[in-house]
Amino acid sequence: MSIQYIRDYYKVPAKVGGQVIYSGDQFPRTGKIIGTDGPHLRIRLDGDKHPQNFHPTWELKYVEPTA
Numbered sequence: 271m272s273i274q275y276i277r278d279y280y281k282v283p284a285k286v287g288g289q290v291i292y293s294g295d296q297f298p299r300t301g302k303i304i305g306t307d308g309p310h311l312r313i314r315l316d317g318d319k320h321p322q323n324f325h326p327t328w329e330l331k332y333v334e335p336t337a
Contacts, residue, residue: 271309272298273286282330284303288302288303288332290301290333293329294328300316300323301315301318302316
């Protein structure tokens with residue numbers, strides 16, 4: 271599935287290279303969307319070497335770029 275499918279289906283502003291805040295750990299962590307894996311987002315959290323799969327609506331806040 272594509273990033274466009276995820277945006278349309280889940281109504282989220284996900285895009286490759288976009289920043290997110292994951293709040294499912296003890297402390298919120300920031301990360302970057304690097305792609306998709308089926309209906310999941312591949313996100314590399316800051317400080318991690320490898321990306322992980324995340325559901326587009328579970329414990330994620332999408333950070334809008336500032337101009």
